Amino acid sequence: MTKRLDVIGRPRRRVDGRAKVTGLTRFADDVILPRMLHCKLLRSPHPHATIESIDVSRAQAYPGVHLVLTGKDFPVTFGILPVTQDEYPLAPERVRYVGDPVAAVIARDEQTAFEALDLIDVKYQPLKTISDPEEALATPEPRIQSYGEQGNIHRLQAFEFGDVNEAFARADHVFEDVFFYQGNTHLPIEQHASVAAVDGEGKLTLWSSTQVPHYIHRALASALQIPPAHVRVIACPNGGGFGGKCDLHNHEIVVSKAAILLGRPVKICLTREEVFYMHRGRHPVLMKMRTGVTKDGKITAMHTQTLLDGGAYGGYGAASTFYTGVLQTVTYEIPRYKFDACRTFTNKPPCGPKRGHGTPQPRFGQEVQLDKIAEKLKIDPADFRLGIVAKPNTLTANWLKIGTIGLAECIRKVVASSDWKNKYRKLPEGRGVGLACGAYLCGAGLPIYWNKMPQSGVQLLIDRSGQVTVFCGATEIGQGSDDVLAAIVAEVLGIDAYDVRCVTGDTGLTPVDLGSYSSRVTVMMGNAAIQAAERLRDLIAQAAAEHMETLPENVGFARGRVFRADDPCKLMSFREAIVLAEEKFGTLGSVGSYSPPRSPGRYKGAGVGPSPAYSYTACVVEAEVDRNTGWITVPKVWIAHDIGRAINPVSARGQVEGSVYMGLGEALMEEQVFRRLPPKLSNALVHKIPSLLEYKSLTSLDMPEVFTELVEDPDPNCPFGAKEVGQGPLLPVMPAVANAVYDAIGVRIDELPITPDKVLAALEKKAKGETPRVGPESFPEVPFPEPMLVPPPWEGGDGNSVNTPRRTPGKKEAVA
Amino acid sequence: MKTPAPNNVHLALRVNGEEQQVSFAPYKTLLEVLREDLNLTGTKHGCELGECGACAVLVEGVPVLSCLALALDCEGRAIETVEALASGGKLHPLQAAFADLGGAQCGYCTPGILMTAKALLEREPNPSRERIKEAISGNLCRCTGYQQIYESIEEAARTMQESKR
Secondary structure, three states: OOOOOOOOOOOOOOOOHHHHHHOOOOOHHHOOOOOOEEEEEEEOOOOOEEEEEEEOHHHHHOOOEEEEEEHHHOOOOEOOOOOEOOEOOOOOOEEOOOOOEEEEEEEOOHHHHHHHHOOOEEEEEEOOOOOOHHHHHHOOOOOOOOOEOEOOEEEEEEEEEOOHHHHHHHOOEEEEEEEEEOOOOOOOOOOOEEEEEEOOOOOEEEEEOOOOHHHHHHHHHHHHOOOHHHEEEEEOOOOOOOOOOOOOOHHHHHHHHHHHHHOOOEEEEOOHHHHHHHOOOOOOEEEEEEEEEOOOOOEEEEEEEEEEEOOOOOOOHHHHHHHOOHHHHOOEOOOOEEEEEEEEOOOOOOOOOOOOOOOHHHHHHHHHHHHHHHHHHOOOHHHHHHOOEOOOOEEOOOOOEEOOOOHHHHHHHHHHHHOHHHOOOOOOOOEEEEEEEEEEEOOOOOOOOOOOOOOEEEEEEEOOOOOEEEEEOOOOOOOOHHHHHHHHHHHHHOOOHHHEEEEEOEOOOOOOEOOOOOOOHHHHHHHHHHHHHHHHHHHHHHHHHHHHOOOHHHEEEEOOEEEEOOEEEEEEEHHHHHHHHHHHHOOEEEEEEEOOOOOOOOOOOOOOOOOOOEEEEEEEEEEEEOOOOOOEEEEEEEEEEEOOOOOOHHHHHHHHHHHHHHHHHHHHOOOOOEEEOOHHHOOOEEEOOOOOOOOOOOOOOOOOEEEEEEEOOOOOOOHHHOOOOOOHHHOOHHHHHHHHHHHHHOOEEOEEOOOHHHHHHHHHHHHOOOOOEEOOOOOOOOOOOOOEEOOOHHHOOOOOOOOOOOOOOOOEOEOO | OOOOOOOOEEEEEEEOOEEEEEEEOOOOEHHHHHHHHOOOOOOOOOOOOOOOOOOEEEEOOEEEEOOOOEHHHHOOOEEEOHHHOOEOOEOOHHHHHHHHHOOOOOOOOHHHHHHHHHHHHHHOOOOOHHHHHHHOOOOOOOOOOOHHHHHHHHHHHHHHHHHHO
C-alpha cells in the first residue's frame, strides 16, 4: 500500500482522551445501580490451614446484612487456564495463603458488610507452611495442591534444541551465573471492582476491572454452572492493568452468585491491602545461566534453568513457566539452546502475568551475563551485541519465526544518543552507564483454550447519518486500544478518527477478542479491523463508482471525501457515498477477523512463544552510586524501540516511558516480599509491605529524564506495520541498571531489586578483596525430567521432537 | 454486638460553586460523600489512606486528599472537583494539554493530578520542571513515567499565560 497515511503515524489526542481528563471515563467502581448492595470478603489470616468450621449465624442476623456466602455455596472449582481448575470462589475446606477468601457478606452498604465480617466465626487448624521454592522442593508433604508433578512441584519443563554440552565443549569460554529476580506486583492505581446485576430477562451482567472479558465470560459461566449465553461481561476501562486483571478473580464469581440469589445488583471494591494479597504478579525466579562463547564473541550454546515461586494456586503459572525460557532465543543468534523450568507451590498469594510475563527475569540474567562476557572478551558490550543480533526472516533454535528485527538499529541509536563510546568505562568513579536489550511477543500465537476460531473479531456498523461504529471485544486498559481501533478504521475509510465510535470489551455486544494481554491488541485487533473496514470500503466504492462512472478500484477515500483517483475533482462526501451504498446494498455492515499464522514448531510445548512478530528494544541507563549510602540515582535513560510503525506516536512514547518507569521500579525498589509473624502471633506468612506507602515505587521526584526513539520498519504481519510497544520496552531496563551499577563502582548485584543495602554489602566485599558480588550462590537440585530433544532447524530438524520423554510418575492436571 | 450506627448529619456543602444539601453518616470522608452521596465519581481512590493522591480535590483552592478529610469538616468551604474544570463544553487548558500530549493514559490518577496542577498554576503561573515534579510528587501514576505529565502541565501554563496577554 503506497497510499499516504492521514491518521496512522500522526501525533493525535487519543479518541478517549477527552473522557479521561473530564472524569467521565466510567471505571468499574463508578458503576452505580439502583438497589445496589455491597459485598466484602472475609480472608484467611493463616497461610495454610484446614477449615474446621464456619459459623455465619451472627453475621446473618446483623441488621442490614442480606446474604452470607461460604465455600459450600460454590461446589465447582475454577481457574483461568482449562488445565488448572484449582481455585474455589470461597475456600470450603482449606486455605492456602493469607488472604485466601473464605466467606462473603452482602449488605446494604460497605460499612455494614465490614462490620458483619467480624461476626463470622471460623475455626482453623493450621498446617505446615511452605514459604519458598527451596522449602517446597524439600517438603513434599503436606501438598499445597493435590495435583502437579510431585510433592509441591507444580510444573517441570525440559527442552533441548541441539546438543548443548557438545557446543559448550567447543566454546572458548563457558560462563555460568546464578541470578535472582524478586517478585513484585502490578500496583494499578485502580483497585479491582466489580458489579453484578440480573437484568429483566433474568440474565447476568458483570461490569468489572478486567483485561480479558471473553475469558472471564467463559470461566464465570463454568464456575456458576449457567449457560454462557445468559452471561454478559463488560470490561470497564481499567485504571491500569499491567497483567493484574487477567485472572477470573474470586470476587467476580461471588458478586455474580449473590446478584443471582438476591435479584439485586451487588458491588465489591477491594481495599488496597486486598489487592496486594490477590497479587498474580511477577514470579520470584532463581535462574542459572550457562553460555558458551568463542573468543571472537559468538555464542555457541545457552542453557537456562529457572525455579519459580508460584504461590498457592496455578493461575497462569503453567504459561509463566514456559515464558521463563522460550523467548531467550529471539534476540541473538543462539545455535543451540537448552531450557529447564520448575514452578513450585508455596503458601503465598498466587503469582501470574505481569508486564513482560515470565520474560523479564531470564532477560535480566541473560543481559547481565552478556555484560560479563563482553568484559572478559574485551569487547564493547554494544559491539558484542551488534555482532550476534539475530537475522530477519529466520527461525530460532526452538523454532520461533523471526520476521523483521530492528534491534541493531535500536542499539546504534542508543549508543549514539547516550554518547556511549565516551562514557562506558570512562565516567568518574561512582558514575556509570549500562546497556541491555530485549524482545517481546506481539501477541501469543495460541489462545489459552484450544480452538480454531479467530483470536480477534471486529464488526462495523455504518449508516446514512455518516456515523461509523466499531465493535470489538478488545479492552481499554489505559494503553490506548480504543484509539488504535478508531485510527485503523478511520485510515481505511478515509475519515477522521474522532468520527469513529468505539464499543469495546462487552461480551454481549462485541465480537470476541481474547483481551488485553501478551501485547496482542494492536496486531490482532488491528488486522481484524483492517479486514472489516476494507470490506465496507469495497461496498461503498462499488456504489460510488457507479455514480462517478468509473471502476471501484479507481475510487479513493481520504479526509472525509470519496473521489475518483484519476480525477479528484469528481468527489462526494463520505456521507453521500454511504447513502449511495445503502441504496444499492441495503443496510450496511461488515466483519473482520484475525488468526495468527501457524508456527513451524511441531513439538509438544511449541505453542508457547510463537507470535506474528517480535518487537525489539535497546536501552542505556546512566547511574550514580553514593558509596557511603549505597543509594542509586538514575539521571537519564536512553531507549530505542523497534515498533514497526507507531499508530499514534504520542501514545507509543507514553508506553515506552511508562515501561522505563516500571522497569526502574523493579530494578531499584519494588518487591513483593513476605515475613513470618512471631510464633506467639500465629507464625503466619504475611505480606511485609501491603500498602502504597511502604511498597516503594518511583514518584515524580525519582523519575529520570527519558530520551525515547522509535525505530519504524513496518512488519508485513502487522497492521500498517505496527508492532507492540506496551511490554517490550520494560525488558532491557533492569539489566541496564545492573550493568550501569557495575560500570559505576565495579560491583555486581546479581539480584533484583538493587537496594542500597546490597550495594553496601558488595562494596564491603570489594574492600576486603573478596569477589565484589551480591547475589544467589547456587541453584538447588531440581528433579528436572529428561529433556524433550528437538533438533534446531539447521541440524536437520522438522520441528518435531526425536524422543518421547517419560513424564513424571503421578503427575496429574487439575481438571474439574 | 456493635453499637448502632450514629445518626446521619445533614448539612450544606459548597461543591463546584453549587450549594448541595446532603445527609450522610458523620464518619464519612469527603471522598465517600463526593462519590457516594453526590455521585461525583470523577474523583478516584487508590488506597483510602492518603498514599496515592488519586482522590485529590481542592478545598478553598488548596489540594486536599479527600480520603483523609472528613466531609463534616468541609461545611461551608469551597470544594472543587474535576467535574468543574471544564467550563461549558470547553476544556480547561490543563485538560486539553493532558489529552493532547499523553498526560493521561488510563486516566485513573488524572483527576487528582489535574486538581493538584491547577492549584500549582494558580500559585505559580510559570513553574519550573523541578517545581512541577515537587508539586505532583504526592500523586502516583503507574502508566506514564510522568514525563508527558510534566510536558502537559508546562503546555497548559504556556496556554494560560498567552490567553492572559
